[in-house]
Structures are given as C-alpha cells and as structure tokens.
Amino acid sequence: MDTARNVLLETWMTEHGHSSNTMAEAVNRAVERLTGHPGGCDGSSVRAWKSGRIQWPKSLTRRALEEVTNLPIAALGFAPRGRAVPAPEPEQEDSDLKRRTLVSGGLAAAAAAAVPGSTPRRIGMEDVDRLQRRFTEIIASDHRHGGQLGIERRAASLADEALNLQNSGSASQRVRANLYAAAAAFRSSAMWAAIDGRRYDEAKAHMREAQALAEMSGDQAIKFRIWSHAGTMYRHMGRQADALAANDVARNLHITRRDPMFASLGLARQAAILGASQDRTGTRRSFEQAGDAMDRADPTAHRPTWLVAFYDRAELHSLALSAHLALGDYPAAELHANHCLATLRPHMLRSRAITTTRLAHAQLAQGDADAATRAAMTVPTAAATQHARVSRMLGEFGSALRAKAPRSPLVDAWTEHTAAWRITA
Structure with missing residues (x-):
C-alpha cells in the first residue's frame, strides 16, 4: 500500500x-x-x-x-491508519469567533466570490502592502494606548480581512504566503492587546489562530513574535514553566541564529521569566547574553515593523526592571527604571506609564515614600484608569503606601489624587 x-x-x-x-x-x-x-x-x-x-x-x-x-x-501530521487527521474538539465560542476559526482553518467558503462569468480578481503584493500599512497603524495604537479592547477587535478584524482576501481572487504562492503572514501578524497583535489588558482567555484563543496562520505562512519572524508573546502571557499568569517552554520555542527558531536582535529579545524575555522564577544567577546571565547579542546585531539590517518599533536598549532595561522587582532587588530595579525612562522613544506612552509605575514600587520598597508618590502621580490619567496592568499596579502601590506610612500626609495626597482620576476618567 x-x-x-x-x-x-x-x-x-x-x-x-x-x-x-x-x-x-x-x-x-x-x-x-x-x-x-x-x-x-x-x-x-x-x-x-x-x-x-x-x-x-x-x-x-x-x-x-x-x-x-x-x-x-x-x-x-499523525492520524490512525485509514483516518484523516482529526480536527480539534469544538469549543464553546460565540458565532463571530466560530466564523474566524473556520476562515483561519481554510474551511470557510469564499468570502468574496467572484460574480459568475466575470474574470477573477488578481491579488498582488500591492494588497499585501496595504495590509502592512494597516498593521503599522495597529502597532502605533498599541504603543500609545496598549491593552485596549478596541485595538484587540480592530486587529482581529484585519486578520479576517487578510484571510478573506485569500478567497477573493487568484494569487501567486508568494502573495498567499504573505497574506497568511499578515493575518498571523494581526492576530498576534490582537493576542498582545488581550495579554496587556489581562484578558487571558481571549489571548489564548488569538494565540491558537495566530499559530496556525503562522505555520501556513512559513514566516519565521511572525512565529517568533507569537511564541515570544506566549512566553510573556504565561509569565503574567504566574505559569513560569510554561513561560520558559513557550519562550524556548521562539529562541530555538532559525531566525535567532540569523539575526542577533531576535536572539537578544528572546534572551531578555527569558531573563524576565527567570526573575519571576527567583533564579538570580540565570537572570543575570541571560541579561548579559541579551546585551551581547544586541551589540552584535547589524543596526542597518531590515527587520519587521513590530520589532523595530519597540525593541531597543530601553526595552532591555524595562525587562530588567521587571525581573529585579520580582527578585526583590529594588536598588537594581530603580537603576534600570531610570535608564529605561532616559532612553524611551517619545511614542512609547504605554511603556512610559508602566515603567514609571514600577519605579514608584521600587522606590517605595526602599523606604522613599515621598519620591515614590511623586513618581506615581506623574502617570497620566488615561493610563492609570484605562490600562489594566497600570491600574492594577497603581492600586497595589496605594495599598503598599498605606501599609508603610499609614499616618503620613502622603496617603491623603494619594487618595485625593486617585479620586481626581475617577472624576476625570
């Protein structure tokens, strides 16, 4: 046979x-x-x-x-002899998510079939370029606002648009691969927005679709992004073993050997996970390796928009800040926070809010309640009230401030400040 x-x-x-x-x-x-x-x-x-x-x-x-x-x-590709590869068990999903899953699995009928008797439309790289411009807009929105449900929904909708385009005409294999890569990129942005907003069930659903699309595209860079995001998601969920496993998938892709910048990001995120796991030696070693890899990277090399838009020395310090906070090394955390804030690019508004909040935590843990409160009060109202991670960290800051200095005027000042947030939000 x-x-x-x-x-x-x-x-x-x-x-x-x-x-x-x-x-x-x-x-x-x-x-x-x-x-x-x-x-x-x-x-x-x-x-x-x-x-x-x-x-x-x-x-x-x-x-x-x-x-x-x-x-x-x-x-x-495994299945019992004589049977087709089994499809995954259907989950309880709303009708919109069912529709997207069918499209991403290649099971939906053509979403924009040609009119009978007409010549099928030819899909080309100009269509891919248009989607890439929309992807750049999503990246920009994420760095300004981050974690918003609107960003998640818009990115998911654009992923569907890229998939529907597959069925609206004829295209070369190169174009089809690029359309799948675009759909995977949008879906990974939806995943990241859900992670940033602490909507982890939604993030995992986006992750599954993004992984399938990335496999169809063959694009190593987007595969790296998805698995690296998965590592970050599990770290935020407190599942450190899963975080390391997912991040290892990203770090073992060939692209990390071709481009040290990808290797650097993988190592930096590994260090953040190791910090959350209380592995001091591993954290220090991984950050040193991440810095060395960044030094080796060719600054003129062409890289994806999503990587160029955020990964630099400031982000390296941001991840180091997160790791040292988790380790309880507050002086080192404060040092990395200041380095990050000094080098952050202007468009990184979400990152600035997160870093400032973490700086306040590091200062308060060292007993400098006055400096910590001043820092926390500089976080913009929009971030403090609309970004889930920032809101949670500032709430924890307020609780820690009241515990450390229960009768201090700083507590009253902080209470008045947060009350004004509620009024203006």
Whole structure:
C-alpha cells in the first residue's frame, strides 16, 4: 500500500534544525521525563514517521512528541491508519469567533466570490502592502494606548480581512504566503492587546489562530513574535514553566541564529521569566547574553515593523526592571527604571506609564515614600484608569503606601489624587 509522507513533521524538524537522530534523542529525553526511563527511539523510527510507514506511534511516543514540539499530535501530521487527521474538539465560542476559526482553518467558503462569468480578481503584493500599512497603524495604537479592547477587535478584524482576501481572487504562492503572514501578524497583535489588558482567555484563543496562520505562512519572524508573546502571557499568569517552554520555542527558531536582535529579545524575555522564577544567577546571565547579542546585531539590517518599533536598549532595561522587582532587588530595579525612562522613544506612552509605575514600587520598597508618590502621580490619567496592568499596579502601590506610612500626609495626597482620576476618567 502506498503511504503519504508526513510533510508536517518534516517541516517542523527542518525549521527547528533536527535530523532524524537528534529528533529521536529529543523524544527519548521526553519519554524519560514522563516515565523515568529513557525511550527507545532511534533515527530509523523517525524516518518511519516521516515516510508515513508509521502513521500513529504508540501513545507514550505521541505524548513525548507533543512535549518536544509543543504542538498537538494532529498538527504534526499523525492520524490512525485509514483516518484523516482529526480536527480539534469544538469549543464553546460565540458565532463571530466560530466564523474566524473556520476562515483561519481554510474551511470557510469564499468570502468574496467572484460574480459568475466575470474574470477573477488578481491579488498582488500591492494588497499585501496595504495590509502592512494597516498593521503599522495597529502597532502605533498599541504603543500609545496598549491593552485596549478596541485595538484587540480592530486587529482581529484585519486578520479576517487578510484571510478573506485569500478567497477573493487568484494569487501567486508568494502573495498567499504573505497574506497568511499578515493575518498571523494581526492576530498576534490582537493576542498582545488581550495579554496587556489581562484578558487571558481571549489571548489564548488569538494565540491558537495566530499559530496556525503562522505555520501556513512559513514566516519565521511572525512565529517568533507569537511564541515570544506566549512566553510573556504565561509569565503574567504566574505559569513560569510554561513561560520558559513557550519562550524556548521562539529562541530555538532559525531566525535567532540569523539575526542577533531576535536572539537578544528572546534572551531578555527569558531573563524576565527567570526573575519571576527567583533564579538570580540565570537572570543575570541571560541579561548579559541579551546585551551581547544586541551589540552584535547589524543596526542597518531590515527587520519587521513590530520589532523595530519597540525593541531597543530601553526595552532591555524595562525587562530588567521587571525581573529585579520580582527578585526583590529594588536598588537594581530603580537603576534600570531610570535608564529605561532616559532612553524611551517619545511614542512609547504605554511603556512610559508602566515603567514609571514600577519605579514608584521600587522606590517605595526602599523606604522613599515621598519620591515614590511623586513618581506615581506623574502617570497620566488615561493610563492609570484605562490600562489594566497600570491600574492594577497603581492600586497595589496605594495599598503598599498605606501599609508603610499609614499616618503620613502622603496617603491623603494619594487618595485625593486617585479620586481626581475617577472624576476625570
């Protein structure tokens, strides 16, 4: 009987630099983590999976493959013999999310079918360029406001627009890949807005769609963005092991070896996760490596808009600030906060509000309630009342201030200040 090659598994292995032998070793290590005993796979086992001779490995091997790849077994091209690759279990979704999921899975009918008898429209790179301009607008809105439900919805809508364009005419393979990349980019922005707004269930739904679209596009940069965002999401959720695993997927993509700037961002976010995990040595080492990688990066190299718009020395200091706050190293946190604020670009309004709030926390923890309160009062009302992360951190600041200096006039001043926020918001 003829068997079809497992292209999905081959593609994943190629993108992650695995030979048949190294893939077997990774699976064996995963089996050992699961059972306490090493697995028995070798290169010939993996070649049998790739050739399609083995279409449904044993259950333990399937679990190990999912652990190694961070993907469900069906997404790796495996299915019981004689059956199609199973579709994911349907979730309880509203009708709009169902529609988007069907489109992103390639199961929807053409959204803009040509009029019968007319010549199909030709989709070209000018359509992709138009979407890229809209993506730049989304990035700009995020850096001004961040976390807003309106940004999330607008980005999700533009992802649908990119997918609908796929069905509205003919296009070259290059154009189609770019449309999938554009849809993945918009969906990843929706994911980030949901993360920033602490809407984690919505963020995870956007993440799943973004990952599927990124796989169809083959775009390494957008894959990096999605998995790096996933690491940040899990860090904010307090799931540090998941955060490291997701960030490792991003750091192991080939693009981090081609461009040290991607490697630097992956290392910087790893350091922030390690800080939240109370790993002082790992935090320090990762930040040193992130700085070294940034120094090696070619400043003239072409990079995606989303990376160029935010990742620089200021962001490196921002991540260091977050890590040292989590570690309880408040003098170091204050130092990184000041470095960040001194180098932040003017358009980074959301980042400035977050950094200023963290600075206030670092100063208060060192006993300087006066400086901390002055810093916290400089956070703009819009950020203080409309950005979920900033609002939560300022609420925690107020509680800490009342605990440290319950009878201080600073408490009364802070109470009056926050009351004015409620009036003007």
